[in-house]
Amino acid sequence: MKNKIHKDSKVELSPVIAKHYDTIMNSITFGKYNRFIYQAVQDMDIQTDDQILDLGCGTGKNAMLMSGYLGEKGGITGMDVSPVMGKLFMEKHGKDSRFEFKQERIDIPFKLEKKYDTVLISFVIHGLPHEHRKNLIQNAYNHLKPGGKLMILDYAEFDMAEMPSHHRFIFKSVECRYAFDFIEKDWKSILSEYGFSDFQEKKYMKNYTRLLSATKKA
Numbered sequence: 001m002k003n004k005i006h007k008d009s010k011v012e013l014s015p016v017i018a019k020h021y022d023t024i025m026n027s028i029t030f031g032k033y034n035r036f037i038y039q040a041v042q043d044m045d046i047q048t049d050d051q052i053l054d055l056g057c058g059t060g061k062n063a064m065l066m067s068g069y070l071g072e073k074g075g076i077t078g079m080d081v082s083p084v085m086g087k088l089f090m091e092k093h094g095k096d097s098r099f100e101f102k103q104e105r106i107d108i109p110f111k112l113e114k115k116y117d118t119v120l121i122s123f124v125i126h127g128l129p130h131e132h133r134k135n136l137i138q139n140a141y142n143h144l145k146p147g148g149k150l151m152i153l154d155y156a157e158f159d160m161a162e163m164p165s166h167h168r169f170i171f172k173s174v175e176c177r178y179a180f181d182f183i184e185k186d187w188k189s190i191l192s193e194y195g196f197s198d199f200q201e202k203k204y205m206k207n208y209t210r211l212l213s214a215t216k217k218a
């Protein structure tokens with residue numbers, strides 16, 4: 001793909017892959033992806049009035065699932081660098097005034113007027129160089145209300161050497177080099193350096209993925 005921000009990243013998707021992202025994910029996981037995302041969103045414990053910032057929101061599928069837990073006063077801001085994802089997000093949610101989309105990079109500093117109860121980062125942060133992950137975490141922190149929650153839905157921490165060989169083969173084939181150091185890091189300790197605490201986690205997909213929740217100090 002031309003004009004990538006980070007040349008080795010695999011979370012920047014080509015327009016064709018972006019357009020069919022949800023179907024591709026469900027096919028390569030033999031139909032397990034839908035159930036996994038549904039469960040993870042349920043585990044986010046979304047409250048009816050929550051304002052949610054979805055960083056690297058993709059097609060708007062996660063936003064659609066999250067909106068099922070929101071009432072009239074809730075809202076979701078999706079942010080993504082891809083115009084294709086923006087179009088898909090707006091096709092799903094454009095008629096609902098509780099949703100908005102911003103086409104922007106999430107891995108460099110940005111400033112929104114609003115503060116949020118929850119910031120979701122789903123399957124983006126593993127695909128960024130570590131210096132840019134730090135910007136992303138700082139962006140999330142800056143846009144949370146005191147007591148607000150950062151939810152990182154992504155790979156869990158695990159040792160590639162201990163994976164069964166067929167799992168290791170798939171992971172190494174589909175993932176970029178940034179993902180290999182993402183799984184080795186102690187994310188609770190990294191997030192605590194930014195002022196997050198009260199970590200909770202739920203694991204899925206044979207413990208290779210997790211929803212990590214961290215609270216900004218009140």
Ligand SMILES: C[S@@+](CC[C@H](N)C(=O)[O-])C[C@H]1O[C@@H](n2cnc3c(N)ncnc32)[C@H](O)[C@@H]1O
Nearest residue numbers: 011012056057058080081082105106107122123
């Ligand atoms: C693997 S997809 C995940 C999409 C969605 N969060 C989900 O879980 O279905 C990664 C998304 O991050 C977006 N993305 C990648 N790098 C980005 C960046 N630097 N700034 C903003 N969005 C980015 C891509 O356009 C893509 O929509």
